[in-house]
Amino acid sequence: MKEHKPQSKWKNKLHEVIYEADTPSGKLFDIVLFILIIISVILVMLESVDEFDQRYHKTLLTLEWVITIFFTLEYIARLISIKKPLKYVFSFYGIIDFLSTIPLYLSYILAGSQVLLAVRAFRLLRIFRILKLVKFMGEASQLQSALKASRAKIAVFIYVVLILSVIMGTLMYLVEGDKAGFTSIPRSIYWTIVTLTTVGYGDIAPQTNLGQLLATVIMILGYGIIAVPTGIVTAEFTRNKKNKEVDDKSVLVHVNTQACPSCSIEGHRDDATHCFNCGHPL
Amino acid sequence: MKEHKPQSKWKNKLHEVIYEADTPSGKLFDIVLFILIIISVILVMLESVDEFDQRYHKTLLTLEWVITIFFTLEYIARLISIKKPLKYVFSFYGIIDFLSTIPLYLSYILAGSQVLLAVRAFRLLRIFRILKLVKFMGEASQLQSALKASRAKIAVFIYVVLILSVIMGTLMYLVEGDKAGFTSIPRSIYWTIVTLTTVGYGDIAPQTNLGQLLATVIMILGYGIIAVPTGIVTAEFTRNKKNKEVDDKSVLVHVNTQACPSCSIEGHRDDATHCFNCGHPL
């Protein structure tokens, strides 16, 4: 017990720095982490560009090792300083932390695992943890609540879009056949979604007259259907706004044009019997 | 009559299981049907992928036969257990049920009818019947009512879009000629709709300067026009929401400017015969 206490103190300090953002050292840690994450994601991107990688391979690798060692130490520190390390290991951020640290080591052990180096880009997700701490997400929560409130309606909407896509995709497969890229029903459905969402790559495009007519119907449908999620979310936002406005200490009061007979002030509530300014009976 | 009664009971039981979803056995039947429909639609999709079909043709065919036989038995059971079988046969779901069961049999009888096997994908539509029963569609009905209320406006909108497409398509046909794929007016109209809905495949694209200028106008039109259906549906949603909110204790009442002859209070309902404040007849 005696031994444990000072260690615990040291652990507590570490926990404060790593997991919290209220102390100056905790804030500093978050800012350093934030910058390192951004740099490391940019490094991963640049590495994937062949011409760039060939010229600066050594520099990129050195920087990557520095960052990976930092992230490894951070991962170990997180494990040590928390009370239930296993819970952290299998939590969402625990898995992200592990996956974004391990690929560089693996690429030396396992042949062919170089391909996994791109996984390090998921480090970007770690940014959300930092943002959560520093309470940057005030506005985001409003967006979230609006989306959450309209979740059920959006689910129904996506469900209808998917069924529509399967039906229309099958029809296009029947109409167009193997010509023009409609080689199978799944590919036809892929094309239907490309069209319905108004993306329109053009890698697959109908060639027959009937196919083009059907495509026209799908396009106008997609053009109109987009109004539905927009309508849902907008209605939710408008409602949110209204609730918020009325929320605190500001109330929509019916005010009449009556002037106080004593002080001539205007703007009395409809149900007022005395002037709110001088107390004279109205 | 004596003979009829027990048979009727047996039929009633079958009717309950197949057509309703309130009893445990009815629910079970719906769930089994739901899963089978999903599996069968996935099978139809996989079959249409050549490489997949060549490798697993036998397995796919066996599974398909199992499902088809189940659907055949279900179709017969539906015919037996309902009072007016003919009405069912020619109803929307009756036709869907028949069309999604028959193709596999036909493919053995009629040469060249293999092409119709894709029709089985329409089985997906049967899902709507199940969802209707289990009352999943609570949210959907709200969407439906919003869309129904704005039906007339959306019709006018689509009508204007179509006329615009014909006019613009003809103009583009005159401007671009056979170059760049504007080979006929219908194809030009197809291109106009592709552009107006912002899909933009790029299989046909204007080459001349005048054509590109006109295309620009169409694009900005399409970009702006999309605001119309969105506005219509959103206004409908917002109204729906408001009506619901006001529903409880706050009502929109027609109020006239009449003042009570006794207490001079104002704000009486149009149908009021006495002052709500002092009770004096109005």
Place this chain on the structure above:
Amino acid sequence: MKEHKPQSKWKNKLHEVIYEADTPSGKLFDIVLFILIIISVILVMLESVDEFDQRYHKTLLTLEWVITIFFTLEYIARLISIKKPLKYVFSFYGIIDFLSTIPLYLSYILAGSQVLLAVRAFRLLRIFRILKLVKFMGEASQLQSALKASRAKIAVFIYVVLILSVIMGTLMYLVEGDKAGFTSIPRSIYWTIVTLTTVGYGDIAPQTNLGQLLATVIMILGYGIIAVPTGIVTAEFTRNKKNKEVDDKSVLVHVNTQACPSCSIEGHRDDATHCFNCGHPL
């Protein structure tokens, strides 16, 4: 004067049939005209499809002559029955009527004027005149008024979009050069509008890294900017709705569920102390 009167009567009758839609014969005339316009536009479309034209050239030409003669007679009748023929000739519909009748005659007189046959598709515009008469446009007028109210805002919006396109197009021309199709500033602007409106043909696409980065900015701008016309039109629609509901003398009053002890009527204001119907104290 004596000669004039009976002729005037005959003219009046003709005027009624052609220009109005309140009499049975006027309605019939409009319906016949409507059908003929639709048929004639479909004919023009089919003619422009080469394979179709080659096979049925004679039938198409015969039908076209029937319709052209009918339209010619109609044009003459319109000229005769109206008081100020010149005003009609130079009115919007007068010009449309003339332009959609003359091409077939011209194609025999002037060599090379066959290209103008497509102009006949503009006959479609004549439909609007008929719809105006039969008052089909009830819903349309609501759309129109919403659009008219937000006209100024939409103009500013389009103006900003155009300036943005010129600036961004010039930047892309500088960045991409002649590679990848950015051969001149106007073409670059064309590409910018194709991208900003999310149409995205892909006939011109950035190849350099900087160009793709800039394109990304334009896309996200376009994706966000579309919210502006939608917001404008939606706010207008919502307001229209509200105005209609609240229009005259209707106020949002808090009503409770209390029933009058004397007359049992419900719907009293929260602050009511007497029944508004019988005056009994609540």
Place this chain on the structure above:
Amino acid sequence: MKEHKPQSKWKNKLHEVIYEADTPSGKLFDIVLFILIIISVILVMLESVDEFDQRYHKTLLTLEWVITIFFTLEYIARLISIKKPLKYVFSFYGIIDFLSTIPLYLSYILAGSQVLLAVRAFRLLRIFRILKLVKFMGEASQLQSALKASRAKIAVFIYVVLILSVIMGTLMYLVEGDKAGFTSIPRSIYWTIVTLTTVGYGDIAPQTNLGQLLATVIMILGYGIIAVPTGIVTAEFTRNKKNKEVDDKSVLVHVNTQACPSCSIEGHRDDATHCFNCGHPL
């Protein structure tokens, strides 16, 4: 001092003409400038079209010299007539004015600087200064305030879209590999944004089944996500409108939680000094 005064007067006059728009000569100057800017931008565009430039090179160059000299004189006049010339030189419009005047001179001094001639198109930005003066921007300011109010939410939205693009782009790079154009992570991210914003060029398109499935998810996400900025901006517009409407007799009053010391009634206005119910001083 004596010498200075009349010069100052002359400078004041010049300042009035150039920087203001309230006097007739100031208005005239603005209109001339407006027309010259439009003409010059059109000239720059036409010059960039090779075929046009080759034919009319001399005319274009002459006109360009006329406009450049006018703009040079204007620039000098602006420098002279303002009190703090340096502040103008380094202001936004000062830099725009300089950049849009200098390229023609530079093209004679520096070899290879012809490429910069396109920079002159940025002269278009100068139009905003003129519009600001003539108060054309009444409607625009309303748009601006709505956008400004929803700035924070739009920032969060764009931020989420960008992170989503990086994650999805990396996934597509892993899934599609070098086939089909996904040669690096930045290019993959470019493709993801092209898809998410529903632009869809089709220069890069997924070829594998898994890639097309993932693309489908991105499309539906993008199709739904567009509802968010629209919802934000629309809610802002609707609120703007409402505030304006409520203006007449119903006012949003700040109410505090203070209770009357005499009758304990709550809901007093912040500026109230007496209870509105009993008249007791607060």
